[in-house]
Amino acid sequence: MSERIPVKDVSPKPRAAKKRAPVDRYNPQEQIYVREQKGVFQRLRKYMGWFFIAAFVIVPFIPYGDRQAILLDMGARQYHFFSLTLWPQDLLLLAWFFIIAAFALFFITTFLGRVWCGYLCPQTVWTFIFIWFEEKIEGSANKRKKLDKSPWSFNKIWRKTAKHTAWIAVSVFTALSFAAYFVPVKQLWWDFFTLNASGAVNFSVIFFTVATYANAGWMRTIVCTHMCPYARFQSAMFDKDTFIVGYDVERGESRGPRKRNADHKALGLGDCVDCDLCVQVCPAGIDIREGLQYECINCGACIDACDQTMERMNYPKGLIRYTTEHNLAGQKTDVLRPKLIGYGVVLSAMLVAFVFTLLNVKPMQLDVLRDRSSLYNETSEGLVENTYTLKVINKSSEAREFHLSVRGLEEVEWIGQQIVTVKGGEVFSLPISLASDPYLLPRSITDIEFVLESGDDQFIQASRFISGG
Structure with a gap:
């Protein structure tokens, strides 16, 4: 009588993935x-x-x-x-x-x-x-x-x-x-x-x-x-x-x-x-x-x-x-x-x-600052005068000539420079005054626009002209 020899599976088994401690x-x-x-x-x-x-x-x-x-x-x-x-x-x-x-x-x-x-x-x-x-x-x-x-x-x-x-x-x-x-x-x-x-x-x-x-x-x-x-x-x-x-x-x-x-x-x-x-x-x-x-x-x-x-x-x-x-x-x-x-x-x-x-x-910019000391003045000629400080900014790298004007007033007297030259990358402060006949101003506050021009470029900045009624 023969004895059966047990068979053992010795084929390699897949190894489990290694567990690593967190760093x-x-x-x-x-x-x-x-x-x-x-x-x-x-x-x-x-x-x-x-x-x-x-x-x-x-x-x-x-x-x-x-x-x-x-x-x-x-x-x-x-x-x-x-x-x-x-x-x-x-x-x-x-x-x-x-x-x-x-x-x-x-x-x-x-x-x-x-x-x-x-x-x-x-x-x-x-x-x-x-x-x-x-x-x-x-x-x-x-x-x-x-x-x-x-x-x-x-x-x-x-x-x-x-x-x-x-x-x-x-x-x-x-x-x-x-x-x-x-x-x-x-x-x-x-x-x-x-x-x-x-x-x-x-x-x-x-x-x-x-x-x-x-x-x-x-x-x-x-x-x-x-x-x-x-x-x-x-x-x-x-x-x-x-x-x-x-x-x-x-x-x-x-x-x-x-x-x-x-x-x-x-x-x-x-x-x-x-x-x-x-x-x-x-x-x-x-x-x-x-x-x-x-x-x-x-x-x-x-x-x-x-x-x-x-x-x-x-x-x-x-x-x-x-x-x-x-x-x-x-x-x-x-x-x-x-x-x-x-x-x-x-x-x-x-x-x-x-x-x-x-x-x-725009290669230029204009900032307008009103005079804070007084809203308006009356000149010896009976005109109403407002004072402003215009800051002309030249954003380009070269010097440019700028022309300044104002819109919104029928007749206005510009007191100060209207043509300025500003170096490249600089700010030019320009004090000016505007004077107008009060009879031509129907309202106490008139909306106006300052216009800055240089060649074909134009920049417009809104402001106000105060006459006091």
């Missing part, structure tokens, strides 16, 4: 060590970042006439943009600009998620610059972690000193580049480094140096996740058709390691090899495989890391990709949906209004 971003002992990653999206992010950084630094050095092309002169309350000079009276343009920026952010976020954060936000760009210095001075992510845990030595001291010196140098350069938009750039650099800058300039440069050093060097994702309001209200603009960085659960699970030539389908495994590279390269330290998280800035680092792993394993790319929740669920993505169209229509209307307002900005 306490406020604890410096648990800081995120971002691993360097190369790939399509990282090259795109890097090129875009360098382009806008170069523009940020170079623009103040562009000359225009006897000044720099873009100069926001807060002291003189003049804001120069090449040939256009804006004054506080033109702040409607600034309001339009911020409204357009807000709706552009809403439109882009609804369509492509947080791509602004991942590719163009100064916090992200400068954080990656600081991380680049970390990699060059202290080494890769593992080396940096090992260095931080090691006791203090000459090697650790000089590397830490070099890194923070580089960070401070970048921060000072950034602060000076920002201040150059408000102070003439040549004067700024010379005065700052010769210790002749004003207290306001020194305070501004030091403040923005400290802010850049702290934000990009120490706080990093704390700014994005806990200080920036955009991370909090973005969910109001997201929907299931918004393009996000997403992990294909159906294709990736169950995850687990395997040999390159193994038939992972026969082993009951998905395409995810659980290498954790997507977590190691993430500047926010999140695991995108856990689903959509508000900390994700859509930088695409995890996509590049996963695509390289898929390529090595001879699997199709796109396990982690820019996609939508509907697409991940096997449904069709509706790109042209009412929400996105609505944002686009409003944004287009705002752009039209901005361009219309910009094209109708």
